[in-house]
Amino acid sequence: xxxxxxxxxxxxxxxxxxxxxxxxxxxxxxxxxxxxxxxxxxxxxxxxxxxxxxxxxxxxxxxxxxxxxxxxxxxxxxxxxxxxxxxxxxxxxxxxxxxxxxxxxxxxxxxxxxxxxxxxxxxxxxxxxxxxxxxxxxxxxxxxxxxxxxxxxxxxxxxxxxxxxxxxxxxxxxxxxxxxxxxxxxxxxxxxxxxxxxxxxxxxxxxxxxxxxxxxxxxxxxxxxxx
Numbered sequence: 001x002x003x004x005x006x007x008x009x010x011x012x013x014x015x016x017x018x019x020x021x022x023x024x025x026x027x028x029x030x031x032x033x034x035x036x037x038x039x040x041x042x043x044x045x046x047x048x049x050x051x052x053x054x055x056x057x058x059x060x061x062x063x064x065x066x067x068x069x070x071x072x073x074x075x076x077x078x079x080x081x082x083x084x085x086x087x088x089x090x091x092x093x094x095x096x097x098x099x100x101x102x103x104x105x106x107x108x109x110x111x112x113x114x115x116x117x118x119x120x121x122x123x124x125x126x127x128x129x130x131x132x133x134x135x136x137x138x139x140x141x142x143x144x145x146x147x148x149x150x151x152x153x154x155x156x157x158x159x160x161x162x163x164x165x166x167x168x169x170x171x172x173x174x175x176x177x178x179x180x181x182x183x184x185x186x187x188x189x190x191x192x193x194x195x196x197x198x199x200x201x202x203x204x205x206x207x208x209x210x211x212x213x214x215x216x217x218x219x220x221x222x223x224x225x226x227x
Contacts (some may be wrong), residue, residue, distance in 0.1 A: 010046020
């Protein structure tokens with residue numbers, strides 16, 4: 001069975017409106033597609049993590065400790081999704097790639113979250129995909145693909161329906177030094193995908209039809225990153 005890693009942004013999981021209803025619908029979708037693919041889901045921290053990080057930064061908390069606060073929120077989000085999945089996934093998120101691979105022997109869906117300071121959940125998703133030999137990564141975000149610029153700041157930005165790995169690396173830039181970056185995809189993760197040629201689908205996470213299509217490898221509205 002093909003393996004697929006889904007990176008679920010925290011802003012998708014807990015946007016602050018109809019959260020329980022959406023989580024039930026998302027869990028139903030993940031349970032359904034897990035009959036066709038071996039599913040690994042990595043949860044991000046989103047606005048809740050950014051709140052803790054930004055507040056902590058104003059209090060003078062060191063960056064490493066801020067990262068640890070954000071990681072804690074990603075793991076809480078994984079536990080919340082696990083509760084919605086009702087026994088279909090591990091209750092406690094995996095904390096290592098080897099641990100996630102072992103959990104896949106017992107669970108149809110494996111949940112993972114942040115691992116250590118300096119590693120975004122995008123990077124965790126890319127490294128996990130490489131470790132387990134996943135056929136693709138689906139990045140479920142608050143936007144419907146990769147754009148030429150941030151569409152929130154640039155109304156004339158264009159969505160790129162298909163780009164190469166090298167183009168993704170150029171678009172994501174060099175990297176970040178502060179905790180809690182809010183970027184479409186982590187630059188280090190982009191370079192991992194480019195090196196290992198792991199296809200990436202970027203899709204609006206709250207569009208469940210698009211998310212399902214991307215997970216199953218069907219055409220979807222969003223951005224496909226591949227050769």
